[in-house]
Amino acid sequence: MKLASLKAGGRDGTLVVVARDLSRAQAVPTIARTLQAALDDWATLAPQLEAVYATLNADPAAGAPFDPAQAASPLPRAYQWVDGSAYVNHVELVRKARGAEMPPSFWTDPLMYQGCSDGFLAPTDPIPAASEAWGVDFEAEIAVVTDDVPMGVSADAARGHIKLLMLVNDVSLRNLIPAELGKGFGFLQSKPASSFSPVAVTPDELGAAWDGGVVHRPLVTHLNGALFGQPDAGVDMTFDFPTLVAHAAKTRPLAAGSVVGSGTVSNKLDGGPGKPVTEGGVGYSCLAELRTVETITTGAPKTPFLRFGDRVRIELFDEAGASVFGAIDQQVVRYDGP
């Protein structure tokens, strides 16, 4: 099943069921007006939404055209967004570039931060920044949405609490990060609103590409129209999604609609830092990682962070080449203040 939230209809938008090929959508006000409402009562409402989905796929005349530009993030605002760093390769690389050793525990104890969830950018909304000097970067990721997860859940039991998957652009302000992390309390100003793919999908939509813990497909990022990266999300993911959910729930329950991210998707190559697309590699899922590799290779980064007008597109395709989630497609714009 595929679900989206149209911007129209208020702060939480309007829940629609989207056809598998993303061509059409159907509002479902008699079942649930918003995706959060559906998640709040998922066991009861999901089968009703699945019935609409079956009809929509079977009848090409059903529903109305689906325009991703009219879509908000599937959860336009959420009660929780936590983001792991499951591709530990990425963490090791970024630290290496600044000469910091990575503690061995990072391979067994997930890194995860509590992100802001009070308002996500829509998948085709601009990314506002007051200054290019902030070092605006994208991070292409995958995220899951849970129902109610009890405190202390095991990773095995967490698997059953994963109800939806989405793509993420975890917007990061690189030049604000060192000082902010140096204060010791994690990200706040350096991680502004993230955006998510137009469509959230139930795990079965991924077929064999979802093994219950990991998505085995390349995550494709384009920068200003050129391929930037297509690492396989199923490779080098040290902590799978159930492990990340269990980590988040160790000392407290997670409420329905909690969003748990993978961190930047990143693949090693022969144990090394991978290769840019321009050198025949699978590339990267953020500028910081390419800059890190440039630093390791040549002593200094040469690729700049995003500038006003730059455009990032993040998408994931099935084996037949069809877009599973629709595309995150955003342009960085200057913000002149309130």
Add this chain to the structure above:
Amino acid sequence: MKLASLKAGGRDGTLVVVARDLSRAQAVPTIARTLQAALDDWATLAPQLEAVYATLNADPAAGAPFDPAQAASPLPRAYQWVDGSAYVNHVELVRKARGAEMPPSFWTDPLMYQGCSDGFLAPTDPIPAASEAWGVDFEAEIAVVTDDVPMGVSADAARGHIKLLMLVNDVSLRNLIPAELGKGFGFLQSKPASSFSPVAVTPDELGAAWDGGVVHRPLVTHLNGALFGQPDAGVDMTFDFPTLVAHAAKTRPLAAGSVVGSGTVSNKLDGGPGKPVTEGGVGYSCLAELRTVETITTGAPKTPFLRFGDRVRIELFDEAGASVFGAIDQQVVRYDGP
């Protein structure tokens, strides 16, 4: 105006207007079913709620008895909870005890972390912990609730976006903090669900005790029935609430219903670390601070963290001795797993 959310009525509870003396409450389903709904449309709905409040105060027969034990946190779940450390004295002390210098920038750049907001404990709910070895502690704080705050707001303009105030118990798992902060991404497992006072109040309810930025009243904490601390929230608050709101909104807007905390209220005494209540001082707002003072004074902490069965009560009184927000009153209990 005073507002609360009764637990009955679903995940967001039922919004009620509460009489000034906390004796009675009135549901307002034709105005707003939940506090979040009221905050989503505050400019329109607040005057209607104020009218109910006036009637409730004028007519002793209006409304039904208000029982804080039936109250959820005013926002049972919220889209955002960020917590500052505005009483920099507290930060300096805690660092001193572990031999860490505090950077001078901490006096000019607020420390703030993104907390979990997907489910707050009710004001009289137990605090579940799987182990006393987690080092369970309370932190008595004050928080404000905003309407929609634009990105890049000035501290001056942020003042007008503060719509409600509440008390907070920012539950902290002290023994999980060093390792988690050591990973560099801030709190996650070490800051489980917080709880808030039964009642949220508009700033005017504080009269002269609210100067537009700071609450000038003692915040009173009892531990197992004995006075533990009563530092004045208006003393030694280095960053006032508008400054904290502006800090949170530097790189992104804050959605209506965002909760911004003060951090643990803490007073110096003659430039020093204050004194415990048992020695005639105003005491502290968390065990960690008392333990820090014990460490500085005697070389080691002697007060243990909370044990199963321990009870914490946090309250704030007006000059006439009336409780403004009702009491947070919670007992730590053993959690045996899902």
